Amino acid sequence: MSRTRTTCPGCDRDDRVQAVPAVYLAGRDAVTSRERNRDGDVRTVTRTVTTGLSDALAPVPRSPANAIGCVGLAAGCVGVGSFMVWMFVGGALEDGPEPVPDFAFEPPAPPGPDLGFLGWVSALALGVAFLVLVELWRRRAAFARLTRGRHRAEELWSHGWYCHRCGTVHLEDTPGEDRTPLTLQRFRERVWEHGGYGHLAARQRAMDPARS
Numbered sequence: 001m002s003r004t005r006t007t008c009p010g011c012d013r014d015d016r017v018q019a020v021p022a023v024y025l026a027g028r029d030a031v032t033s034r035e036r037n038r039d040g041d042v043r044t045v046t047r048t049v050t051t052g053l054s055d056a057l058a059p060v061p062r063s064p065a066n067a068i069g070c071v072g073l074a075a076g077c078v079g080v081g082s083f084m085v086w087m088f089v090g091g092a093l094e095d096g097p098e099p100v101p102d103f104a105f106e107p108p109a110p111p112g113p114d115l116g117f118l119g120w121v122s123a124l125a126l127g128v129a130f131l132v133l134v135e136l137w138r139r140r141a142a143f144a145r146l147t148r149g150r151h152r153a154e155e156l157w158s159h160g161w162y163c164h165r166c167g168t169v170h171l172e173d174t175p176g177e178d179r180t181p182l183t184l185q186r187f188r189e190r191v192w193e194h195g196g197y198g199h200l201a202a203r204q205r206a207m208d209p210a211r212s
């Protein structure tokens, strides 16, 4: 819990109130803490805090989906793999030992498998990988532009206090904002609007554990 306790305006108590950044960061990972049990023994407790709550309290939207990145990676692997096979196996067949022209009856070397198609597969796959890279770069740049104002959002966000009993957030010490308890979705809208990407809050809705 935090140094400066704040009272939840919903339940008028402070024992389950925690700063939003702390809740958010705790939900990113397993939390290990030393606690004293009823018998007075200190033990180390590792807890995994739900990441659903952490996600709901995120100050910025999720970055663009990485599904396309997986496609690009797969295409890159196929491209490089087929290129290697084409170069080394195909090349080895071509540069095989010269037939010794001593005997007129030397049968012609059996033709190796035609690996020419691998060249095309490789070129195609590398082309796809390149296009995916360009698209990823474009999306990343667009996302960075969109979330340019994230420092403003994070500033407001850092004044949020989450009550684990009510499942609501209220803002403390923020000029122009009252202490009304906000649902996670309303808090997200308020914060994201501050960052200039409030319209995304309608698309990426916060889960509301109070309702589930």
Ligand SMILES: [Zn+2]
Pocket (backbone or CB within 6 Å): 008, 009, 010, 011, 012, 013, 163, 164, 165, 166, 167
């Ligand atoms: Zn409360």
